[in-house]
Every structure is written in structure tokens, then in C-alpha cells.
Amino acid sequence: MQVENKKEFQPKIVAFCCNWCSYAGADLAGSSRLAYPADVKIIRVPCSCRVNPMFILRAFQRGADGVIMCGCHPGDCHYTTGNYYARRRMTLLFSMLDYLGVEHGRTRVEWVSAAEGVKFSTVMNEFVEKIYSLGENVRLEDLRCKES
Amino acid sequence: MEVNQVQRIGVFVCHCGTNIAATVDIKRVLEAAAKEPGVVHAEDYQYMCSEAGQQKVREAIKEKQLTGVVVCSCSPRMHENTFRGAAQKAGLNPYMVEIANIREHVSWIHKNIEEGTEKAIILTRAAIAKVMLNAPLQAGQSKVVKRALVIGGGIAGIQTALDIADAGYEVDIVEKTPSIGGRMSQLDKTFPTLDCSACILTPKMVDAAAHEKITIYTYSEVEKVSGFVGDFQVDIRKKARSVDMSKCTGCGVCQEKCPSKKIPNEFNRELDNRAAIYTPFAQAIPNVPVIDRENCIKFKTGKCGVCSKVCLAGAVDYEQQDEIVSQNYGAIVVATGFDTIKLDKYEEYSYQSCPDVITSLELERIMNAAGPTKGHLERLSDGKAPKSMVFIQCVGSRCADERGKSYCSKICCMYTAKHAMLIRDKYPDVDVTVFYIDVRTPGKNFDEFYRRAVEEYGVHYIKGQVGKVAEHNGRLLVQGADLIDNRRILMETDMVVLATAIEPNPDVRKIATMLTASIDTNNFLTESHAKLRPVESPTAGIFLSGVCQGPKDIPETVAQAGAAAIKVVGLLAKDYLVTNPCVAKSDELYCNGCSACEKVCPYGAISYEDREVNDHGIREVRRVASVNSALCQGCGACTVACPSGAMDLQGFSNRQILAEVDAICR
Numbered sequence: 001m002q003v004e005n006k007k008e009f010q011p012k013i014v015a016f017c018c019n020w021c022s023y024a025g026a027d028l029a030g031s032s033r034l035a036y037p038a039d040v041k042i043i044r045v046p047c048s049c050r051v052n053p054m055f056i057l058r059a060f061q062r063g064a065d066g067v068i069m070c071g072c073h074p075g076d077c078h079y080t081t082g083n084y085y086a087r088r089r090m091t092l093l094f095s096m097l098d099y100l101g102v103e104h105g106r107t108r109v110e111w112v113s114a115a116e117g118v119k120f121s122t123v124m125n126e127f128v129e130k131i132y133s134l135g136e137n138v139r140l141e142d143l144r145c146k147e148s
Numbered sequence: 149m150e151v152n153q154v155q156r157i158g159v160f161v162c163h164c165g166t167n168i169a170a171t172v173d174i175k176r177v178l179e180a181a182a183k184e185p186g187v188v189h190a191e192d193y194q195y196m197c198s199e200a201g202q203q204k205v206r207e208a209i210k211e212k213q214l215t216g217v218v219v220c221s222c223s224p225r226m227h228e229n230t231f232r233g234a235a236q237k238a239g240l241n242p243y244m245v246e247i248a249n250i251r252e253h254v255s256w257i258h259k260n261i262e263e264g265t266e267k268a269i270i271l272t273r274a275a276i277a278k279v280m281l282n283a284p285l286q287a288g289q290s291k292v293v294k295r296a297l298v299i300g301g302g303i304a305g306i307q308t309a310l311d312i313a314d315a316g317y318e319v320d321i322v323e324k325t326p327s328i329g330g331r332m333s334q335l336d337k338t339f340p341t342l343d344c345s346a347c348i349l350t351p352k353m354v355d356a357a358a359h360e361k362i363t364i365y366t367y368s369e370v371e372k373v374s375g376f377v378g379d380f381q382v383d384i385r386k387k388a389r390s391v392d393m394s395k396c397t398g399c400g401v402c403q404e405k406c407p408s409k410k411i412p413n414e415f416n417r418e419l420d421n422r423a424a425i426y427t428p429f430a431q432a433i434p435n436v437p438v439i440d441r442e443n444c445i446k447f448k449t450g451k452c453g454v455c456s457k458v459c460l461a462g463a464v465d466y467e468q469q470d471e472i473v474s475q476n477y478g479a480i481v482v483a484t485g486f487d488t489i490k491l492d493k494y495e496e497y498s499y500q501s502c503p504d505v506i507t508s509l510e511l512e513r514i515m516n517a518a519g520p521t522k523g524h525l526e527r528l529s530d531g532k533a534p535k536s537m538v539f540i541q542c543v544g545s546r547c548a549d550e551r552g553k554s555y556c557s558k559i560c561c562m563y564t565a566k567h568a569m570l571i572r573d574k575y576p577d578v579d580v581t582v583f584y585i586d587v588r589t590p591g592k593n594f595d596e597f598y599r600r601a602v603e604e605y606g607v608h609y610i611k612g613q614v615g616k617v618a619e620h621n622g623r624l625l626v627q628g629a630d631l632i633d634n635r636r637i638l639m640e641t642d643m644v645v646l647a648t649a650i651e652p653n654p655d656v657r658k659i660a661t662m663l664t665a666s667i668d669t670n671n672f673l674t675e676s677h678a679k680l681r682p683v684e685s686p687t688a689g690i691f692l693s694g695v696c697q698g699p700k701d702i703p704e705t706v707a708q709a710g711a712a713a714i715k716v717v718g719l720l721a722k723d724y725l726v727t728n729p730c731v732a733k734s735d736e737l738y739c740n741g742c743s744a745c746e747k748v749c750p751y752g753a754i755s756y757e758d759r760e761v762n763d764h765g766i767r768e769v770r771r772v773a774s775v776n777s778a779l780c781q782g783c784g785a786c787t788v789a790c791p792s793g794a795m796d797l798q799g800f801s802n803r804q805i806l807a808e809v810d811a812i813c814r
């Protein structure tokens with residue numbers, strides 16, 4: 001049934017961005033008109049350390065094809081140490097996801113400062129391209145969550 | 149799907165002129181929003197943020213009894229507060245507002261209407277899903293302690309303190325060395341007007357000392373900082389001076405009579421010596437000496453005590469102890485200034501081996517009447533007057549390798565022109581050559597100043613770098629290149645002056661860590677916004693003044709010092725600050741008291757208390773986490789660390805974020 005109405009692959013990509021650096025970097029990409037694919041949808045969090053691995057698992061379960069987490073550069077965290085926690089947590093989570101069949105390419109951590117609109121756009125372009133090359137994610141997806 | 153039946157959501161879609169409307173089909177967004185469960189109202193407007201737009205929001209809240217608002221517009225960083233304000237005016241809790249960013253994150257980057265509209269719809273759905281789970285939050289209030297602390301007593305710190313004090317607030321200055329004044333007190337004359345540094349600095353030092361609202365702690369350091377904007381608690385260590393400030397008359401007899409006189413004099417860049425009991429310079433404020441205990445014979449051997457015997461005022465006190473003063477402040481200004489970099493990695497200039505190769509700051513002292521040579525220009529090796537001098541600019545600045553600094557120190561072009569001019573003026577027969585990469589003179593009357601050095605004073609400027617300086621028959625041999633004439637240069641000279649790069653005071657790392665203020669890769673303190681908030685640190689309540697933020701000359705330092713002061717005054721003028729209510733909260737029923745959250749909190753906001761809880765009818769006393777909402781900054785680190793899911797962040801709760809994820813992946 002799914003195969004029949006299969007449209008062109010349109011990935012779902014969730015980007016968690018910390019309020020102080022990366023979300024501001026995304027705003028800067030916007031005001032500098034630096035395009036990246038519309039497949040990326042940003043969720044604002046106060047700090048990268050607010051990103052609970054549960055959120056990422058849920059995204060994959062709900063059919064996300066890629067999840068990227070962006071925070072302030074190491075040493076620049078608005079809350080001093082938040083991104084260090086985030087980095088450690090994500091390293092663990094991503095290797096576990098890889099083990100579960102969600103390839104490393106579908107998850108990514110990037111440090112983007114409020115001044116790095118160009119970097120934000122470049123990273124998103126790269127990431128989306130990667131997801132296109134990996135195709136649809138079917139490993140963790142819970143089909144009961146699919147809208148018919 | 150779980151829908152909170154009581155929620156009544158209104159969606160407001162902004163055109164932002166054509167900024168959004170050109171690439172997002174507003175009508176389709178409205179239609180899609182109206183279909184979402186819980187949405188009872190959807191409308192669009194040209195400019196939602198305008199007074200007319202805000203009025204639409206207010207009216208709809210009242211008429212439709214909205215319990216939540218979603219505005220689809222520009223970034224929340226732009227207008228979240230505007231719409232929160234509008235909601236509040238209409239009687240809705242301001243935290244029941246969410247923004248869907250369909251400008252910066254949609255219309256400005258996606259030129260395809262189909263794609264843009266679709267994404268705008270999805271972001272709107274996510275915001276609706278989130279606002280459904282919002283809960284009204286109450287911003288707390290915290291009291292503002294109407295006093296300020298300035299760390300560093302250079303010209304930056306002095307000016308900031310004077311400006312704050314003149315506005316009527318109490319200021320404390322904490323200065324590490326025995327006197328305020330900073331680098332400026334070491335300078336001889338200052339560009340661009342060539343007035344004597346002491347003549348313009350000393351009156352300001354005196355004003356600061358005499359000001360009834362200013363307290364100066366010299367020979368003191370900040371030891372501990374806790375608290376937050378509006379109420380910082382600071383411990384200041386007043387190092388033992390060994391001289392009683394209240395008794396000393398500043399006569400100076402002790403310094404004359406002290407037998408331990410062979411101690412390198414920091415103030416004169418160690419070009420001469422000082423006594424173990426000393427004031428750094430004659431105009432020092434306070435004019436009370438300190439005993440350098442490491443070099444004092446009395447402290448080393450127990451014998452001597454000469455200063456105590458000669459002091460008629462009986463001020464010398466060998467028993468004095470360090471003292472910790474605890475104070476509260478509403479705001480803290482960092483003004484810790486700079487030093488010149490160490491030159492040990494630059495062997496090619498022979499700075500370490502030849503006394504006649506000096507830094508510009510050393511030259512300032514040599515030219516100064518109170519300096520090691522009483523103001524006579526002479527070679528430190530043999531005391532002879534030089535016939536020729538070479539200045540080398542950009543030593544360690546704009547440096548590609550890790551020996552130096554990548555940035556431009558900004559002041560060296562100008563002070564080198566100053567030095568060259570002063571020397572040609574006082575000693576017209578000394579030949580002066582300057583090697584430069586570029587001469588950078590942006591500033592009022594700066595280029596004119598440099599041109600005077602070349603045109604009126606006959607200073608030779610050579611574009612090119614110096615590869616080596618070496619001792620040669622009692623003189624110095626300089627090998628360099630002239631990049632304009634494309635030739636190698638080999639010249640003999642009597643003195644070489646290195647315009648050495650400046651760097652933030654090495655202490656600044658410690659200070660920044662204590663204040664949780666950020667510093668950049670070069671250790672300069674970072675400002676909150678490079679263009680729009682240049683004197684505020686990203687950490688609330690911390691302000692930046694002077695060279696600790698980036699290279700500056702005196703006029704710029706003073707301007708920035710005043711700017712920092714007005715920001716402090718703006719803060720201290722408030723009686724209360726509104727605190728961010730998006731703070732962590734732990735659910736005592738789930739908390740198992742494991743301490744995982746406490747360990748990750750960077751603000752020490754979490755403590756534990758034994759509390760009686762009612763767990764489904766069972767009453768028992770449990771050790772549970774409790775968040776101090778005044779200390780919590782709302783980062784959320786604890787929420788992820790919590791293994792039992794007890795800790796959550798208000799305004800960014802687990803359920804809210806999951807709802808957004810679900811809406812996006814739908």
C-alpha cells in the first residue's frame with residue numbers, strides 16, 4: 001500500500017537548536033538569505049543540554065529521517081557547561097542508535113555560534129544531502145504513528 | 149490524540165509586509181491552522197507587531213476567551229516579548245504565547261511558495277501543539293542591591309566608577325596592585341595630543357579616591373563570586389599590606405631607609421630596582437606603601453625591622469593578616485586591562501640577550517622623568533646616548549603562527565609614531581627608522597599625527613619586516629627587507645624598540661570563570677552582541693570596560709567605560725528585576741533523591757530537603773530535590789540528568805518538546 005502512493009522522497013529532519021547560539025545562527029542565516037532545504041524544521045531549546053535523548057528517539061519513532069543537534073561552541077555555552085553534557089550524551093546515544101540500525105549519518109552534533117549564519121546554512125545543506133543519500137529511515141519508525 | 153479540552157487557541161499570521169507574504173501562502177496557513185484541534189480563532193494581518201496588529205491579538209483574546217496564542221511571524225528573539233506584552237494587557241498570562249518563526253526560518257530562505265507554505269504550516273502546527281501544553285507562569289521578582297563592583301583600577305575602571313558614583317550609586321573598585329592607575333600611569337606622553345599621561349590621569353585618580361560614593365580596595369583581589377544579576381555576593385581578599393592605612397602619612401622615609409633595595413621594580417618594567425617596602429610610583433593612590441613579604445628581610449630572617457623603627461607614625465605592622473571583605477553588589481564591571489606579551493619565543497630580535505633591545509612600554513618608562521634613567525634617552529648597556537634607533541611594529545601582532553597573536557593590537561602604530569616624534573623632537577640628531585607591515589591610523593586626527601611624524605619630523609618609515617637583530621661591535625645589526633623598493637636592508641643602529649603585542653591580563657581567565665562570563669580564544673572577554681551590546685557580557689549583570697574586551701587606546705577606553713557605567717546605572721536604577729519563570733521544577737512524587745541533577749547544575753540551584761510527601765495515600769518523609777528559582781537559569785541540564793523523570797523545565801517541558809517533535813514528524 002505504501003509502495004503504491006510512494007511520492008518522491010521528502011525527508012523529515014528535526015534540528016534542535018539552543019536559544020543563545022545556534023537558534024540565533026539560524027536567524028542570521030535567515031536574515032542573510034542563506035538558503036537550506038525546507039526539510040529542516042527547527043525546535044528551539046534553551047540549551048543543547050536540554051535535549052533529552054528521549055526527544056531524538058521519539059523523532060525517529062515518528063518517522064524522522066535525520067536529527068541534528070546544534071549548540072554553542074565548546075567553551076561558549078551560555079550556561080558555561082551545558083554543551084559538554086550534551087556532547088557526551090549524544091556521543092553515547094548516537095552509537096547506540098547506530099547499533100540499532102539508525103546510521104551515524106542520520107544524527108549529527110554541530111556547534112554553531114550566533115555569528116555563524118554561513119556555517120548554519122552549510123551544515124544544514126550538507127546534512128540534508130546526506131539524508132537524501134541515505135534515503136528513508138525505516139528502522140525505528142513506529143508504523144502506528146503514520147497518518148494514513 | 150490528547151487534546152486539552154479547556155484550551156482555546158488563537159493563531160495570528162503576520163505578512164510582515166511582503167517579507168513573509170511573498171513566499172508563504174498566508175491563506176493556506178490560516179486554513180491549516182484553523183483545522184487544528186483546539187484552535188478557535190485564526191486571522192492574518194500586514195504587520196502583527198504594529199499597534200494595530202497587537203490590538204487584534206488583544207481583542208481576540210477578550211472576545212474569544214483565548215487561553216493560548218500562536219503568532220506566526222519573525223523570530224521569537226525579535227518579538228516574543230512584544231506579543232507576551234500584548235497578551236498580558238488583555239489579561240492572558242504572557243507565557244501562554246508561542247511564536248512560529250516563519251520569516252527567518254521560512255520565507256527568507258525558501259523561495260519556492262509551495263515549500264515555504266508547507267513548512268510554515270508545519271511550524272505553526274508545532275507551535276500550536278506546544279502552546280496546548282503551556283501553563284501560566286509567574287515571573288518572580290528579585291531585589292536589586294544598589295551598589296556596583298569594578299574589578300581593575302586602570303583608566304577604564306576609574307572612569308566607570310566615577311560615572312556610576314556621579315549618578316549617585318556606591319561603587320567599590322578592587323585593584324590587584326598597590327595603587328590604582330593601571331598602564332596609563334606608566335605612559336609618558338599620550339597620542340594624539342602628546343599631553344603628559346600623569347597630568348590627565350592623576351586628577352582622575354584623586355577624584356576617585358575623594359569621591360564619597362567610591363571605596364577603593366587596592367592590593368586586593370576578588371576571591372569568590374556567587375549570586376546573580378541584582379545580587380552578587382563577592383568575597384574580596386585584602387592582602388596584608390603590613391602598613392596600617394589609617395596611620396601612614398605617606399612620608400616615604402621607610403622606602404628610603406629599607407636596606408633591601410635590589411628588587412626588580414615592576415612599575416619600571418624591571419629596568420631598575422625598588423625597596424622591599426614600596427609604593428609603585430610617587431603619585432600612587434593610596435599613597436601608602438606595602439611590604440613585599442617575599443623580599444623583606446624581616447619576613448625572611450626575622451631580623452631588620454628598620455622601617456618600623458623609622459616610621460614616626462608607627463604605621464608599620466608586621467603582624468597584619470589578609471582580610472576577607474564580603475560585599476553584595478547589583479552589578480559587576482570587569483576592567484582588568486592588559487599586559488604586553490612575553491617575547492621569549494622571538495629569539496630573532498635578541499630581546500632577552502641585548503639590553504638595548506627594549507619594548508615600547510620600557511621606552512615609555514625610559515622617556516619618563518620618574519623612570520629608570522630619569523627621562524634621559526640612553527642605552528641600557530652602556531648609558532650612552534643613541535645616534536640611531538630602529539622601531540619594529542607588529543611584534544607578535546597579526547602573527548600567523550602560534551608564537552604571537554592573530555589580531556591587530558591596534559595601538560602600536562600610533563604609539564610608535566608618538567615615540568618616533570618625541571625622540572626626534574627632543575633629540576633631533578637621532579636618526580629614527582620604523583619598520584612596519586601597514587600603518588593603521590583610523591581615528592580622529594590619527595593619520596594627520598602619523599603624517600607629521602614622517603613629514604615634519606623626518607622619521608623614516610620602511611614597509612617591511614625585520615628578520616634578525618644581533619649584537620655587532622657594540623652596536624645592533626638589523627637585517628630586514630624593504631618591500632616597496634624590493635631590497636634587503638642591513639643597518640647598524642644603537643637601540644631597537646619592539647612594538648609588542650598586547651594581550652588580556654592573564655588573570656582574566658580566573659575572573660571570567662568566577663563570573664561565568666565568556667572569553668574568546670584570545671582571552672578577551674566577549675560582549676553580548678558585537679555591534680548592539682558591546683559593553684555587556686552575555687552573563688546578566690556583568691559589564692565590560694576597557695582593554696579586557698579588546699585592544700583600545702585611551703579615548704576609546706574612556707568612551708567604553710562611560711558606556712558600561714550607564715548600563716550599570718540603568719540596572720541599579722531599578723528596584724526589582726523580573727526573573728525568568730522558565731525554570732526547573734522537580735516533581736516530589738517521582739524524585740528519588742539521587743542527586744544526579746544537583747551534580748550537573750552549573751549554578752548550584754538544586755538542594756535537597758526532607759519533605760513529607762503524599763504518595764497515593766501513603767505519607768512518608770523523603771529526601772527530594774528542590775530548585776531555587778532565583779538561582780536557576782533554566783538551562784535544563786538537570787532535566788536530562790534526572791533518571792526518574794522528576795525534573796522538568798517549565799516553558800520547555802518534556803511534553804511540550806515531544807509535542808513539537810510529533811507535530812513536525814506528523
Ligand SMILES: Cc1cc2nc3c(=O)[nH]c(=O)nc-3n(C[C@H](O)[C@H](O)[C@H](O)COP(=O)(O)OP(=O)(O)OC[C@H]3O[C@@H](n4cnc5c(N)ncnc54)[C@H](O)[C@@H]3O)c2cc1C
Pocket residue numbers: 299300301302303304305322323324325328329330331332335337338339340368369370483484485486487488508509512559563566650653655656659693694695696700701702703705
Ligand atoms: C607602550 C604603550 C603606549 C601607549 N600609548 C598610548 C597613548 O599614547 N595614547 C593612548 O590613548 N593609549 C595608549 N596606550 C594604550 C593605553 O595604555 C590603554 O588604552 C589603557 O591603559 C587601557 O586601560 P584599561 O583600564 O583598560 O587597562 P589597564 O591600564 O591595563 O588597567 C587594568 C587594571 O586592572 C588591574 N587588574 C588586572 N587584573 C586584576 C584582577 N584580577 N583584580 C584586580 N585588578 C586587576 C591592573 O592591575 C590594572 O591596574 C598605550 C599602550 C602601550 C602598551
Ligand code: SF4
Pocket residue numbers: 391395396397398399400401402403436437458459460461462463464
Ligand atoms: S609607613 Fe610610616 S614611614 Fe612608611 S610612608 Fe607610611 S608613615 Fe612614612
Ligand code: SF4
Pocket residue numbers: 731732748749750751752753754775779780781782783784785786787797
Ligand atoms: S535548569 Fe539548569 S540552572 Fe536550573 S536547576 Fe536545572 S541545571 Fe540548574
